[in-house]
Amino acid sequence: MEENQRRQIPIGFIISLVFNCLLFGAVIFLVVYQIPGLMKPSSPQTAINKELPKEFNVLNEAWSIINSDYVDKTKIDSQKLGDGAVKGMIDALGDKFSVFVDPANTKLEANQLTGKFTGIGAYVGLSKDRVIMISAPMDNSPAKEAGLKSGDLIIKIDGVETRNMTITDAALKIQGPAGTTVTLQIYRDGVDQPFDVKITRRQIDIQSVSAELKDDILYVALRGFQQNSSNDLIKALKDGVDKKATGIVLDLRNNPGGLLDSAVKVTSQFLDKGTVTKVIDNKGESSTLPIQPGGVATKLPVVVLINGGSASASEILAGALQDYGRAKIIGQQSYGKGSVQMIRSLSDGSTIHITIARWYTPSGKQIDSVGIKPDLVSDLEGDELVKYAIDTLKGNAAK
Structure with missing residues (x-):
């Protein structure tokens, strides 16, 4: 980048x-999801490892010192201290996407x-x-x-x-x-x-999908990958097809990502076969997520808009369409979040978002810390980039 x-x-x-x-x-x-072969969520009870490394003995030692020696006993809050210890452990991984979230949040x-x-x-x-x-x-x-x-x-x-x-x-x-x-x-x-x-x-x-017909080109802005995003997108695409749209501009700018399941369903609307993404888990084992058949816009030409705010599931979608030559990618290089987080519940109602895998484009290109490089780099913003994408799309259609 x-x-x-x-x-x-x-x-x-x-x-x-x-x-x-x-x-x-x-x-x-x-992105929260499950992939066959990856670890499944476990209850707090089954997640406990009774054989802690000896290095963890100092936690008990530290607690004993604080509890016995600290001058202001009224300020000793065991909940806060426990949360701080867990947060410190997660922070020590050096992974900005693995985080501890307390019960309230x-x-x-x-x-x-x-x-x-x-x-x-x-x-x-x-x-x-x-x-x-x-x-x-x-x-x-x-x-x-x-x-x-x-x-x-x-x-x-x-x-x-x-x-x-x-x-x-x-x-x-x-x-x-x-x-x-x-x-x-x-x-x-x-x-x-x-x-x-x-x-x-x-x-x-949040309305994650908005769409309008610009002349004969369907412009679709996808702002996130939420539970209903794929259904809303399908409705917009079907409406565009019914109105005889000749192409699609799919705007993923500033789309931070979301649910992987939603990303798979959305990507499947534009590809009739193939793979959505390749995943390598914490054991080094590789798996793929296949395209789901029955997409409603697998034949119309597509231009995808991305920028530095396009991340995670957005990059899965853009990367798959780029790899298969299904869409031309226009804009700025995307964020580069190619890791998968699972949310694990702890016994007090807090959670840990823990990175469990990394994903790659179907051809194996790395996303994490790299991002998706556009086919056409453009510094245009807002509606000016949309107009450029429509002009590009119409030019391709004319060939």
């Missing part, structure tokens, strides 16, 4: 924040992949200097109404500096119950001093 390319992740899967997905109170992209996350959540309604990512950044405020959202803009850097969240926060940490701190407020300290290019923006959270209903 070019040095000046901003790496963006729609926070939460969304901002109010979703993930693993994750969005947004904040949004994060993440686990509950807040639960509804996000359904397309409903409470937050500020913004996509959040990382700037080239790895500062938490507003990738894009969502339409009709508290974030947009408060005046947040793409490229705004978040310096503090409720007075806490974001310097050492992961995207997940920031997203979880931004999200919260409807009616509550969060204060973001913003640095904006061209403004001398950082400034505070106070935003009231509310429920955000």
